[in-house]
Amino acid sequence: MASTTRRPLMAGNWKMNLNHLEANLLVQKLAASLTEKQLTEVETVVLPPFTDLRTVQTAVDGDKLLIGYGGQDLSPHASGAYTGDISGAMLAKLGCTYVVVGHSERRAYHHEDDTVVNAKVKAALTHGLTPILCVGEGLDVREQGTHVAHCSTQLDGGLAGLTAEQVRQVVIAYEPVWAIGTGKTATPEDAQEVCGAIRQRLAKQFDQDTADQVRVLYGGSVKASNAASIMAQPDVDGGLVGGASLDAEEFAQICRFPEHITR
Numbered sequence: 001m002a003s004t005t006r007r008p009l010m011a012g013n014w015k016m017n018l019n020h021l022e023a024n025l026l027v028q029k030l031a032a033s034l035t036e037k038q039l040t041e042v043e044t045v046v047l048p049p050f051t052d053l054r055t056v057q058t059a060v061d062g063d064k065l066l067i068g069y070g071g072q073d074l075s076p077h078a079s080g081a082y083t084g085d086i087s088g089a090m091l092a093k094l095g096c097t098y099v100v101v102g103h104s105e106r107r108a109y110h111h112e113d114d115t116v117v118n119a120k121v122k123a124a125l126t127h128g129l130t131p132i133l134c135v136g137e138g139l140d141v142r143e144q145g146t147h148v149a150h151c152s153t154q155l156d157g158g159l160a161g162l163t164a165e166q167v168r169q170v171v172i173a174y175e176p177v178w179a180i181g182t183g184k185t186a187t188p189e190d191a192q193e194v195c196g197a198i199r200q201r202l203a204k205q206f207d208q209d210t211a212d213q214v215r216v217l218y219g220g221s222v223k224a225s226n227a228a229s230i231m232a233q234p235d236v237d238g239g240l241v242g243g244a245s246l247d248a249e250e251f252a253q254i255c256r257f258p259e260h261i262t263r
Ligand SMILES: O=C[C@H](O)COP(=O)(O)O
Pocket: 013, 103, 175, 179, 180, 181, 182, 183, 219, 220, 221, 222, 240, 241, 242, 243, 244
């Protein structure tokens, strides 16, 4: 597992699933399935659809649940005539801590390039949100063996113009597109190769202290059965979990991964 100075983060990206009633149930069940010690050791976060956020906020605040939450996207703009968009200020007002930026589904279906992703990272930081910046290669790139260079380019693009101090507030998620929702998980070695390369890149572009502080997550078909072996890798500081986070018990088991790592 990662260095003791980096607190593991397990974030459940619900994508376009669960209405606000289902969201309330899942959050309550998740909190009840984990002890205070487990929730302290592993930072546990849910990333629901926008329409669920107020309900999740009410549940978390009302019962003082040790669970964080955030959005799945934000506008690069602060406010204005951007129909359908949600600003960082709106998310912050709802008590969000995190926001996903540059998920491969946004890059593919909404044509978000590194320039847009970079603007969204900056917007998140402006509003006091921690961006979870996603990078990852498709199958074609993986088969060509250029996945490290591909992810480094996305990383550089997403972080362009940021100071080292700002970069220390960002979380990076490595999500190989070929492993998302396919049941095809990267091996622990695959995850370590790219997460380690991301950390080296951060050291080169910023400084070693920054690289040592930034949390790097792995995402792509993480389940209770494979979480511990992936999280045991030295440069993997947690996970961005899709499908398996829709089941409270499965996600709780994933969050208990430290109990299954033998040191
Ligand atoms: O954001 C989460 C990822 O896209 C992974 O999704 P998945 O766990 O369903 O493969």
